[in-house]
Amino acid sequence: MAPGWLRAAWMTALFFGIGFGLVAGIRAFAGWDPAIDWEPIITVAALTMAPIGFLSGLGAFDYWLGWAFGAPTRPDDHSGHGARSWSDYFRINTDHKVIGIQYVTTTIVFFLVGGMLAMLVRAELARPEANFVDPQTYNELFTAHAALMIFLFVIPAFAGLANYVLPIMIGAPDMAFPRLNALSYWLLPIAGIMMLASFFFPGFGAGWTNYAPLAVEQPFGNVFFSMAVQWAGASSIATALNFLVTIITMRAPGMTFWRMPLLVWANFTTSLLVVIATPFIAGSQFFVMFDKVMHTNFFDFAEGGYPLGYQHIFWFYSHPAVYIMMLPGFGIASEVISAMSRKPIFGYRLMALSLMAILILGFSVWAHHMFVAGMAPWLRVPMMVTTLLIAVPTGIKVFSWLATTWEGRINFATPMLWAVGFVSMFVIGGLSGIFLGAVPIVIHTSDTYFVVAHIHYVLLGGSLFTIFAGIYYWFPKMTGRMYNETLGKVHFWLSFLAFNATFFPMHIIGVQGMPRRVYTYDPQFGNWNLFITISSFVLGASFIIFVYNMIVSWRSGKPAPSNPWRALTLEWQVSSPPPLFNFDEIPQVVGNPYEYGVPGARHAILSGERAPTGEAETVQR
């Protein structure tokens, strides 16, 4: 039977059945009562086996299995490549451009769902008293909000944007492993649906950090989070490996490391972070789940387990994850700011090196999340040193972006608004980060609303703003149509103002002592919270403009030229959208990607063009 949704449906059922039979069979054989125990059955059959059946049914493994069993296969089989109609977006597709769009649209859906959950959280917090949700539901709302935004929006949205543009930027026809790329994408909806399904099995309410022993004590639904993280994590790791191999082996001739656009550098470092760190969160969630389902005692202190062990493993991933959620945005900001200012990136090499510095330092700061957790007191000082040191490479990046705009010809089109909006919000997020790095202060501010303010300045004002910069910047390339500029600007200004009105006051109530993750609070914080809730509703509403703009422009926007921003990087030198394999002939890279204003400079020569003759050449527009 041909791969597709029908086969996916019955194979999902079949694999669920196999898992069911396995658990019930083993339990009956061992004489455990009852044989049909739904908790292990759901864990094994629904959360582990059924997704494998679904992926097999869609055809994610067809090629590899065929090869393994000796069926005739062709390595350059492109039968699943490209999209001719909308239905080609709903199957296993090996075209990195199709996958990029699949990623971006899917993650935006999860962003909207996660945003809706945040609106419910804010509605509960509008007044100090408990209002309309019960405590368990409240805990699940903020937990699922964070989990969706992190694992199903920010991380994969960056992976999606890079999936689309990165291979073109380095002059490659596709990613190194197109079939793995397709699999990476299809793991995502599985993870997302699993996280949302946890609402029907209460229990995913221990915060996205899911600290043991509270997580183990939660109702059964907590397992949905532990497993969803495995699927999302597998997707991240596969994509990161794919990026690394693509960047290392598939650069066009002449594309040396020092000629790579900074977006490529950013995804190179991010991928290293993902590959090294993600197994740690996978481990932490497996251990918590084993404690819960199989009564192991990794974190059960009564049996000699070590609760702080969970936090160390968890943050060994989750601090680097902060940079997994930042560095790709740094890359996007660099592309947009340079092209829109008509100037070369200021200090290109230092920009690339500071990414590497952040990568290395990023692995040595995890315990700054544990300054009051009760770990060895001496460990706080070295962790504070490394934490504050990260301010140096991060500062270099901010100063370099500003220096890039200096004396430029700044075009404040929508992508640029989001990019400079990001830089300014990230400055505030970075400065509030110092208050969370200096130990005496963080003893006061940790686990208060100050932390909530900080993470939203970094992940919303930071990551989200760069994702929007990227979406607006490459929208013409991806869809072949222009978005509506006026709506884009309205979206930016509304979001920008509402964002600050929502999150800046959280610094104040945090320092004043309002704890996070509470559904009821001291009446002295009532006025600020009401103001924050109203602002957050405006912020939420601003995204309706975005969705409207994207849908309408995609259907009937005015056709986009191949290079509306007159940018120099390779993705703008091909048609919008690009041809099936990106280039008719692999380009020859001859110079740096940001040579704005340099007479006669070229980044690359595409087929059909004559070779540069030196001074007679003008900058390619």
Add this chain to the structure above:
Amino acid sequence: MRAGPLIRVILVALLLAAAATAVAIFVPWLPDQASEEAGRTDFVFWFVTAICIGIFAIVAAISVYSFVKFRVRPDDDSDGPPVHGHTGIEIVWTVVPLILVVAMLVVSSVALARNDRVPADHLRVEVLGQQFAWVFAYPEEGMEVGKHKLACIDRETRLIADRCKTSPNLRLPVGRSTRLYLTAREVIHSFFVPEFRLKQDAVPGMTTAITITPTKRGDYPVICTELCGLGHALMRSRAIVTSAAEFERWRRSPSGENGDTSP
């Protein structure tokens, strides 16, 4: 940068610094200061704030100037000057932040070391966090401290010795250092008194500790700041600081009939 733009950027920076300073001064940020530790923490807080205001003002001033001054004019298709970098400036913006970071590290480390000191004549209080209340236990003079640094609370059975006076509120004498030893019954909780600027997780199976030296008599909220389950938001208690004499009177009165519900 020529002299003209430099002066203008400096003027904008001064304006922004003044605005940020106003926000720092006129918004009531920190709660009352009621312990010696809070004094040191607040010094670090304002030290870091001053540096941050400086950085913010400079960065924001450059941004505002650049974004206003260098906007493209309509129909201007030209490029900016092809400046690729400037080694001198790049060294400056690497080294200056590094110096500021070192300064903040030194100030923070000194404050941390002082706040962590345990004076010899300190009072000992043991704290048990449980869903969803705090128990404060006061060992009798001369009680033996067990292998887990606890005299009143048995970390395995989580029972509290009869000889210890217990209270749902934390009672402290003013002007004397108290060492709090914390543990928890089932999940992690966190002890936080904003007016003391002190916070410490209470972890099951572990003993953690902090030193509090109250400087002001009063009644302060004790807040749990680690998500601990459904009652987390309601897990609150009080820290009552009294004169040494009043504290001694309270301490000698039998548990349960000592007016714990009144200040």
